[in-house]
Amino acid sequence: MKPIELISPVDGSVYATRTPLSREAAVAVAARARAAQQGWAARPLDERIALVKAGVAALIAKKDVLVDELAWQMGRPVRFGGEFGGVNDRTNYMAEIAAETLAPHMVEDSERFTRYLARDPVGVVFIVAPWNYPYLTTINTLAPALIAGNTVVLKHASQTLLVGERLAEAFHAAGVPEDVFQNVVLDHATTEHLIGARAFNFVNFTGSVGGGQAMERAAAGTFTGLGLELGGKDPGYVRADADLDAAVDSLMDGAMYNAGQCCCGIERIYVHESLYDAFVEKSVAWVKGLALGNPFDAASTLGPMANARFAAVVRTQTAEAVAAGAQPLIDPALFPADDGGAYLAPQILVNVDHSMRVMMEESFGPVVGIMKVKDDAEAISLMNDSPYGLTCSIWTSDAEAAASIGAQIETGTVFMNRCDYLDPALCWTGCKDTGRGGSLSYLGFHAVTRPKSYHLKKVTK
Incomplete structure (x- = not known):
């Protein structure tokens, strides 16, 4: 053998x-x-x-x-x-x-x-x-x-x-x-x-x-x-009444923790137009605070992806999106440990849409696309426009609205004001692919x- x-x-x-x-x-x-x-x-x-x-x-x-x-x-x-x-x-x-x-x-x-x-x-x-x-x-x-x-x-x-x-x-x-x-x-x-x-x-x-x-x-x-x-392509949705700082902190952590290698990691984010600019600005600052490096270095908050071929998938998806008009907001030069192999700099993409693989196929790496939406209906439509259905994360001060939106999402778990978490008292399940x-x-x-x-x-x- x-x-x-x-x-x-x-x-x-x-x-x-x-x-x-x-x-x-x-x-x-x-x-x-x-x-x-x-x-x-x-x-x-x-x-x-x-x-x-x-x-x-x-x-x-x-x-x-x-x-x-x-x-x-x-x-x-x-x-x-x-x-x-x-x-x-x-x-x-x-x-x-x-x-x-x-x-x-x-x-x-x-x-x-x-x-x-x-x-x-x-x-x-x-x-x-x-x-x-x-x-x-x-x-x-x-x-x-x-x-x-x-x-x-x-x-x-x-x-x-x-x-x-x-x-x-x-x-x-x-x-x-x-x-x-x-x-x-x-x-x-x-x-x-x-x-x-x-x-x-x-x-x-x-x-x-x-x-x-x-x-x-x-x-x-x-x-x-x-x-x-x-796996999944789990979305986050930031409503107009969301706690902006809390949403940025949790959703960016959900996108980047474990080098983005989480089944329920956040891979795409939809933000109400009234908060979009501020959310993007704060998210970029959050990601720039990460430290990519050797996992045995106490200063490292982001380690390598598990295998160079996994990182290659993320690089390809990102490059395709940029070629199609997406705008990368993180300069890889800020992360000199990026070696073109398993060590991969994190990335935030805007000007993305669902024609791009990075918004539709599982990335399983430290990249996230952010889109502007005008209301709940548009966000629901975009969140459901996916072959996957593991979790969704809704950021709002209105629990009834979160439950109502969650009822319309094809997913296994609905989160409000949190993400990337398993509660042993709740069933871990999914739908679609x-x-x-x-x-x-x-x-x-x-x-x-x-x-x-x-x-x-x-x-x-």
């Missing part, structure tokens, strides 16, 4: 190399997961919860090492401290609601009948995780899947190969049996073979639209459940369980 190389965006070096499993070895992994599932599900719920929480605690105990590893693997500055607060919070919330969510729903318990709805684990859950928030995106499915009584096979992105290993080490050290949670390195062909062979009962994939389409093709005819989060399914909240447990009805007649007449 051809080895998989993890190229560090920090310096272009080969940070890690792993050899994918052969098809035979991969089939054996899935078989072990299948054999271990009933025994794991038979353990008391409290015991499963305790083991999952202990696994997370063992992971967090190594966070100082893991933060450095993350910087080497995908470039996030160490000053931000990794993802482990969110990992802990999401695990704790899912643990707190597990007993109530997974408990049988009693319809009748009389002398004649006991009728109720139960939730059974689906069996073996396969997680195909992305590199941009590699611990958080994994835990969104890993924690509820294990708590609900499933076994889990994890395949992490090649850009974050070590993350899967670290998760498995921590959970095994905490007492989760090795066959209950397995980390694997697979190539695409073996991955598709396993899915097509019904090795798994549920597949959760976070990644590109093309990757999601490949998952659907592999699962065609198997009736395997799929959860697909395939963003995919289908949902994680977190009580619905996250529904994704990794199936309903089972009990109709028990206690009499014979």
Whole structure:
């Protein structure tokens, strides 16, 4: 098998190399997961919860090492401290609601009948995780899947190969049996073979639209459940009554944090004409305050993109837009660390429109386009003019207006006066090319369980 190389965006070096499993070895992994599932599900719920929480605690105990590893693997500055607060919070919330969510729903318990709805684990859950928030995106499915009584096979992105290993080490050290949670390195062909062979009962994939389409093709005819989060082109809308400074601060952070590599990052902004000039001026000043550099430098607030080829996509989209009439407002010379490779200067574009790829296709980098709108109706039309639907961010002092606008947006989450945030009590979901399914909240447990009805007649007449 051809080895998989993890190229560090920090310096272009080969940070890690792993050899994918052969098809035979991969089939054996899935078989072990299948054999271990009933025994794991038979353990008391409290015991499963305790083991999952202990696994997370063992992971967090190594966070100082893991933060450095993350910087080497995908470039996030160490000053931000990794993802482990969110990992802990999401695990704790899912643990707190597990007993109530997974408990049988009693319809009748009389002398004649006991009728109720139960939730059974689906069996073996396969997680195909992305590199941009590699611990958080994994835990969104890993924690509820294990708590609900499933076994889990994890395949992490090649850009974050070590993350899967670290998760498995921590959970095994905490007492989760090795066959209950397995980390694997697979190539695409073996991955598709396993899915097509019904090795798994549920597949959760976070990644590109093309990757999601490949998952659907592999699962065609198997009736395997799929959860697909395939990115977005998330809009922000600044109404005339918005708090301007708050909107600038949050929306620019939402566009630039993690070098713009956030599934729910802000990629396009529509501003009411009365605030447009001031918003653009303040946004430019905000972005000019960023410091692009080595992620291990304490002064760096913007690190490299995870891979030079990802940065090339953003450069191409930006250059095309400028050639078509867009105006770039950030001089790349202000960011001398921009090396034409993974290190990419941030950019704000105006004079943009929806004929430009930078306003329609996912950029997943530190670039954002800003357009002027005259009213809510124009903003709603533009926000909906997208193949994606993950989140939208509405900035206003009127909560009723935000809810009314949100009801008209084709999206998974409506934010008012915030963005780029996951609340574990709310379902993380999307529509259109963003995919289908949902994680977190009580619905996250529904994704990794199936309903089972009990109709028990206690009499014979």
